[in-house]
Amino acid sequence: MRGIASRQKKYVEVISSTNTEGKVTPLTIVWDTGVRYHIDKVLDARQAHSLKTGGTGMRYTVRVGGQTTYLWFDTYRGKWFVEAKVAAIPD
Numbered sequence: 001m002r003g004i005a006s007r008q009k010k011y012v013e014v015i016s017s018t019n020t021e022g023k024v025t026p027l028t029i030v031w032d033t034g035v036r037y038h039i040d041k042v043l044d045a046r047q048a049h050s051l052k053t054g055g056t057g058m059r060y061t062v063r064v065g066g067q068t069t070y071l072w073f074d075t076y077r078g079k080w081f082v083e084a085k086v087a088a089i090p091d
Helices: none
Strands: 004-018 024-030 036-038 041-049 056-064 067-074 079-087
Touching: 024 056, 024 067, 024 079
Parallel strands: none
Antiparallel strands: 004 024, 004 079, 024 036, 041 056, 056 067, 067 079
């Protein structure tokens, strides 16, 4: 079996900018290994649920390295999270 078995909620560090009106713009996702992923562009921001991993908050649709993905800010916990890939285990 190859590919993605599932997704899991992974809390991450995010470097962001906040303007004088309170609008938050995520700039960089920092993985727990220290690897940094620059956000090329924020395509959308809205309140939404993560259907794959559970949780709710402000969902940012972002482009990282030419790929579109989601990044959430859990307003209840005050933390950022992503839907991290869980690799399938080979047979």
